[in-house]
Every structure is written in C-alpha cells, then in structure tokens.
Amino acid sequence: MITLYIARRVGEALLTLVAVGFAAFLLLHLMPYNVAAILAGPTASPAEVAQVAAAIGQNLPLPVQFVRWLGQLVSGGLYQTAARAMPTLELLALGSGLAMILALGLGWVQVRYPDSLLDRVAASLAFVLYTLPSFWIGFILIYFFAIDLLWLPAQGPSLNPSSQHQWFLYMILPVVTLALTTIATWSTSVRAAVEESLRSDYVRTARAKGASERLVFRRHVLRNALLPLITTAGMSLPSLFNNVIAIEWLFSMQGLGSGLIDSLTSFDYGTAVDLVFVIGAVTVLGSFAADLLYLLADPRIQYR
Amino acid sequence: MPVGPFGCRAMVGPELPLSCNIEVFRVCLGDRTPCPAMEVLVTLPLSKARVGLAEERQIRGRTGRTVRHLIRHPLFWLGGGMLCFLLAFSFLGPLLFSYRAGETAIDVAQQFLPPSPSHLLGTNVLGQDELAQMMIGGQAPIITGFVATFVAALLGIAIGLVSGFAGDVGDSFLMRLTDIFLSIPQVVPILLLDALFQASTEVLVIVVALTSWPAMARIVRARTLALRHLPFMEAAHASGAKGLRLLLRHLVPNMLDDIILATTSLFANVVLIMAITTFVGLGLPPPWNWATMFAANLAGVFGGQWWTVFPPGIAFAILLLSVSYLGEALRQALNPQQAREVRQ
Numbered sequence: 001m002i003t004l005y006i007a008r009r010v011g012e013a014l015l016t017l018v019a020v021g022f023a024a025f026l027l028l029h030l031m032p033y034n035v036a037a038i039l040a041g042p043t044a045s046p047a048e049v050a051q052v053a054a055a056i057g058q059n060l061p062l063p064v065q066f067v068r069w070l071g072q073l074v075s076g077g078l079y080q081t082a083a084r085a086m087p088t089l090e091l092l093a094l095g096s097g098l099a100m101i102l103a104l105g106l107g108w109v110q111v112r113y114p115d116s117l118l119d120r121v122a123a124s125l126a127f128v129l130y131t132l133p134s135f136w137i138g139f140i141l142i143y144f145f146a147i148d149l150l151w152l153p154a155q156g157p158s159l160n161p162s163s164q165h166q167w168f169l170y171m172i173l174p175v176v177t178l179a180l181t182t183i184a185t186w187s188t189s190v191r192a193a194v195e196e197s198l199r200s201d202y203v204r205t206a207r208a209k210g211a212s213e214r215l216v217f218r219r220h221v222l223r224n225a226l227l228p229l230i231t232t233a234g235m236s237l238p239s240l241f242n243n244v245i246a247i248e249w250l251f252s253m254q255g256l257g258s259g260l261i262d263s264l265t266s267f268d269y270g271t272a273v274d275l276v277f278v279i280g281a282v283t284v285l286g287s288f289a290a291d292l293l294y295l296l297a298d299p300r301i302q303y304r
Numbered sequence: 305m306p307v308g309p310f311g312c313r314a315m316v317g318p319e320l321p322l323s324c325n326i327e328v329f330r331v332c333l334g335d336r337t338p339c340p341a342m343e344v345l346v347t348l349p350l351s352k353a354r355v356g357l358a359e360e361r362q363i364r365g366r367t368g369r370t371v372r373h374l375i376r377h378p379l380f381w382l383g384g385g386m387l388c389f390l391l392a393f394s395f396l397g398p399l400l401f402s403y404r405a406g407e408t409a410i411d412v413a414q415q416f417l418p419p420s421p422s423h424l425l426g427t428n429v430l431g432q433d434e435l436a437q438m439m440i441g442g443q444a445p446i447i448t449g450f451v452a453t454f455v456a457a458l459l460g461i462a463i464g465l466v467s468g469f470a471g472d473v474g475d476s477f478l479m480r481l482t483d484i485f486l487s488i489p490q491v492v493p494i495l496l497l498d499a500l501f502q503a504s505t506e507v508l509v510i511v512v513a514l515t516s517w518p519a520m521a522r523i524v525r526a527r528t529l530a531l532r533h534l535p536f537m538e539a540a541h542a543s544g545a546k547g548l549r550l551l552l553r554h555l556v557p558n559m560l561d562d563i564i565l566a567t568t569s570l571f572a573n574v575v576l577i578m579a580i581t582t583f584v585g586l587g588l589p590p591p592w593n594w595a596t597m598f599a600a601n602l603a604g605v606f607g608g609q610w611w612t613v614f615p616p617g618i619a620f621a622i623l624l625l626s627v628s629y630l631g632e633a634l635r636q637a638l639n640p641q642q643a644r645e646v647r648q
Contacts, residue, residue: 020484024496131625133583136598136621139598139602139617140617241492244489245492245580260495261495273496276496
C-alpha cells in the first residue's frame with residue numbers, strides 16, 4: 001500500500017516537473033530573438049544562419065528539441081546551477097527550520113496562556129509580519145541591526161565565505177527575515193493542532209496516568225502538532241520561495257532567485273530557463289519531501 | 305404577491321393562477337452556519353414556477369446579519385479607514401496640492417533635504433519632494449492591484465464553477481492544473497514573462513492575474529460541490545433556471561461571502577507579488593511607485609537618509625494591513641460563533 005502511494009506521488013512529482021520544464025522550454029521558444037542569428041554573428045549571411053540553425057537543432061520537431069534540451073539540462077545545466085542553488089537551499093532550510101521553532105513556540109504560548117499579554121502581542125505581531133512585504137521586514141532588520149546597532153552585516157554571505165563563523169554571521173538576518181514572513185500561518189496551524197490534541201483521548205489518558213503538564217505538552221501535544229506543521233510547511237514552500245527571491249535580492253546573495261533576476265536583466269534567457277526549471281524542481285521536491293516526512297511521522301494515515 | 309403558509313413569499317409566474325397545484329419544498333441553504341430549514345412554495349408546473357424570492361429572502365437575511373456584525377467590528381473601521389486614507393492620499397492628494405507639475409521636478413541642489421516644513425518628507429537623491437512622489441507613487445500599485453485582483457477573481461470563479469460542475473475528467477484535469485500552478489512560486493513565471501514581453505503595466509496585470517486564480521478556483525470549486533446538490537439548487541433547476549442563470553442567480557449569491565473573503569486575500573497577495581517583482585527591478589514600469597522608490601533609495605539609507613525609504617515601506621504596510629483587517633473583520637462577521645470560540 002505504502003509503496004503504491006509513494007509510487008503515485010513520485011509519478012505526480014515527475015509529471016509536475018515535466019510540465020514545468022515544458023512550460024519553461026516553450027517560453028524559450030517564444031523569445032523575441034533568433035538564437036541562430038546571434039550565434040552566427042552580426043556579419044553572417046542568411047545561408048550561414050540557416051546552417052547554424054540546423055547545427056543546433058532548430059529545425060527538428062518541437063518534442064525532439066524538448067527531449068534534447070532536457071538531456072542538455074541534466075548533463076550540464078544542472079551542474080552549473082547547482083552552485084547557485086546552495087545558498088538558496090541553505091536559506092530555505094535554515095529559514096523554515098527557525099520558522100518551525102518560532103511557530104511551535106508561538107502556538108504553544110497561544111494555547112497555554114490564552115489571552116495573556118504575550119499571546120496578544122505575539123499574535124498581532126505575527127499577523128502584521130504576515131501582511132508585510134518580505135523586503136520591508138528585511139529592511140527594518142537591516143536598519144536596526146546593521147546600520148543603527150552595527151551588530152550584523154547588511155548582506156548575505158558570499159559564495160566563498162572565509163570561515164564558518166563569518167558565514168553564520170552573514171546568514172542571520174536573511175534567515176530571520178524569511179522565518180518572520182511565515183510564522184503567522186505556521187503558528188495558526190500549530191495552534192489548531194495543539195487545541196485538537198488537548199481534547200484527545202491520549203492526552204486525557206496521559207493526564208490520568210499522572211504525567212505532569214509539562215510532560216504532556218512535550219511528549220504528546222507538541223509531537224502531534226508537528227504533523228500538520230510539516231504539511232503546512234510543504235504547502236507554503238512556493239510562497240516561501242517568492243519571499244526568498246526578494247530576500248536574496250535585498251541581501252545581495254548569490255542564489256537561485258537573484259540568479260534568475262540577473263540572467264533576465266542581462267538577457268541571458270538560456271540560463272534563466274535552466275534556473276526556472278531548478279526552482280520548479282526545488283519546490284516540487286520540497287513538497288514531495290514534506291509528504292514523505294508526514295508518511296514517516298504518522299503511521300496512521302490511509303494511503304490511496 | 306402571494307404569501308405562503310409559513311409567512312414567506314413565493315413568486316409565481318404571471319401567467320399562473322395561484323389556485324394551481326402547489327408543492328412545498330424544504331430548503332436549507334446548507335452553508336457553514338446552521339440555519340433553520342425554510343419552507344418554499346413551488347408552483348406547478350415546475351418548469352414555469354419560480355422559487356427565486358423566498359430563497360433570496362433567506363440569503364438577504366443572512367447578508368443583513370453579516371453586515372450588522374461587520375459594521376460593529378472595530379477591525380472593519382480600522383481597515384476601512386486606512387484604505388480610505390490611502391485612496392484619498394494617492395488620488396485626491398496630487399489634485400489638492402497640485403504637486404504633479406512642480407514638486408517632483410529634479411533639482412539636484414535640493415538633494416537629500418531632511419523632513420522640514422517646506423518638504424514634509426524631505427527630498428531624495430535627485431532633489432524630488434518625497435511627499436509628492438509618495439502620492440503619485442501609490443496610484444500604480446493600488447490601480448493595478450484592484451484590476452489584477454478583479455481579473456484573477458473572475459478567472460478563479462469561472463474555473464472553480466466549471467470544475468465543480470464538470471464531473472470526473474474535467475474536474476480532475478482542472479484541479480491538476482490548479483495544483484501545478486500552486487506548486488510554482490508565483491514570482492518566477494511573472495519575472496520570466498515580464499522580462500520576455502518588455503515590462504509594461506498591462507502585461508504585468510495580465511500575468512499576475514493569470515497566476516493568481518488557483519486559490520480562488522479551489523474555494524469556489526469546494527463550495528460548488530457542497531451546494532450543487534442541495535434542494536434549493538434542484539428547486540431552481542426544476543423551476544426552469546438553466547445554464548448561466550442558474551449559476552449566477554442561484555449558486556454564486558450563496559457563496560458570495562467566501563468569494564469576497566478570498567478576494568481580500570487575493571488582493572493582498574497580488575499587491576505583494578507585484579511589489580516583489582517591482583522591487584527586484586522588473587515589474588511595474590516607470591514612472592515611480594512605492595516599490596521602485598523603496599528599491600532606488602535603499603543605498604541612501606547607509607548614508608543616513610532614512611526618510612527616503614521608510615515612507616514607501618510604511619505605505620505598503622498600511623495598504624496590505626488595511627485589506628487584511630477588512631478580511632479578518634469579514635471572516636469574524638461570517639462566523640461569529642467561531643470568532644467567540646477563538647477569543648475564549
């Protein structure tokens with residue numbers, strides 16, 4: 001049953017990936033310029049342009065070209081974009097990790113001490129942060145921690161940081177910015193899950209056994225709140241990525257998002273389409289990983 | 305107008321005498337809030353009768369309750385006030401202060417003046433008055449936000465309705481399409497298309513709308529599936545409502561609350577997405593708007609010119625917060641029970 005489910009999810013993920021790739025590939029062909037003419041150079045005659053077009057396979061049917069492009073992507077393009085992908089993946093991983101911790105904490109406070117000052121302040125702050133553009137949150141952090149207090153650098157890490165320590169220092173502000181943009185939605189899902197599990201039988205049993213309230217929360221409530229949080233995190237990956245693009249740009253990081261912007265503004269459409277495919281792959285694989293994690297974490301689900 | 309036995313009215317076709325056969329349907333609108341089943345008169349022959357008025361009454365009664373809850377909600381007034389302020393600031397402001405001509409002129413001698421009585425928000429690197437720029441800079445994000453939201457909402461409603469009615473194959477195809485759209489970071493296709501077709505406002509609005517509909521389509525589809533087999537829909541169908549009329553007069557009014565709620569979050573999302581694309585250098589074309597002002601003045605902050613960046617950021621915050629507050633107020637007005645539970 002589980003293998004069937006995994007197989008189906010792999011199939012779905014692959015289908016989405018191919019759809020994303022095909023859309024990106026089609027865009028490459030809609031582009032308002034002739035690749036062959038550019039490759040042949042400004043002085044080339046029409047015959048030479050036609051020769052170049054034949055050499056790079058422009059005359060082949062579109063599906064054949066698509067398969068060839070996929071092959072090129074897998075053999076070379078992905079390798080080139082992998083260097084770009086690392087900072088983005090680090091930012092995503094650390095940011096969502098921090099957001100999970102904050103969301104668990106906030107959701108826990110909201111259920112444990114409802115209507116307290118802490119609850120109200122934290123909840124309304126999370127709501128405000130949720131509505132603000134990510135670059136505005138990032139800027140406020142830069143303004144106070146980098147310009148005013150001079151505690152942290154105003155940029156993200158470079159591709160070759162001189163030390164681990166330096167990398168970490170440069171990573172703090174981008175990661176915090178990314179986490180802040182998403183804690184509102186994530187803590188809402190944590191709160192709902194915590195409220196639900198507090199009403200459940202296993203919590204009543206645990207309390208009846210005499211487990212301390214702290215133990216009940218740590219072992220029974222928070223663990224079960226993690227499950228819906230994983231789903232929420234997986235689903236909000238695309239919107240997280242929207243913010244990653246703005247954050248990379250704001251903090252001048254060399255990631256996938258800023259790479260896409262750079263290649264688009266410098267008319268390097270080939271690289272742009274490769275990057276689009278990699279970004280699509282990251283989000284599709286991310287939600288796939290979230291599904292798998294859920295599957296590992298909750299043995300009760302029914303698989304279809 | 306004939307009055308039924310339970311006090312509610314049924315509209316009878318003009319050519320039908322009241323004395324003809326009358327059947328009583330029990331109709332419950334079947335929305336989230338439990339409502340008492342209501343008696344609706346249907347005159348036979350069914351194909352000529354209309355049940356419209358009675359169920360519309362019920363909808364109107366619920367709408368009235370929602371509106372009453374809404375206007376008592378402080379967040380509604382806070383959000384509405386903030387939005388009205390921004391609209392007045394961006395569209396009346398330039399007229400009142402006749403800023404457009406003079407004050408945004410480039411005058412490098414006036415560069416980086418801090419806020420003062422003559423320049424309330426100071427000046428930027430080119431000596432342009434920040435306040436005047438702020439006023440005109442709000443027009444593009446607000447207008448494009450409303451237009452793109454409108455188009456995306458229509459698209460989403462249409463696709464959701466089709467998907468809800470299409471049945472097996474069509475539904476799963478449309479939902480797969482929705483899933484694919486939802487699994488791609490929206491900014492990426494927008495950046496790509498915007499760069500390809502030379503950034504213009506029209507292209508941006510169309511592309512943003514084309515990538516924003518999935519959330520709305522999902523909600524409308526879910527509500528359609530929940531509502532389409534309820535008695536009132538069958539009654540409407542039996543009484544001769546068909547096609548578009550059945551959808552627009554009978555189905556859509558019953559999910560209007562969800563649609564409006566989804567539209568507020570759609571607006572916030574659209575504005576946010578356009579702000580991000582514009583901030584990174586593509587997106588909305590010149591003349592300036594809040595996002596380009598924010599991006600262009602960023603470097604100046606390191607030189608101490610904080611007044612050039614905070615106003616556009618705060619303006620974005622007010623715009624997005626106002627719509628979110630309106631949506632939150634509407635959500636709580638629609639589910640007063642739930643809102644009370646949450647507060648407890």
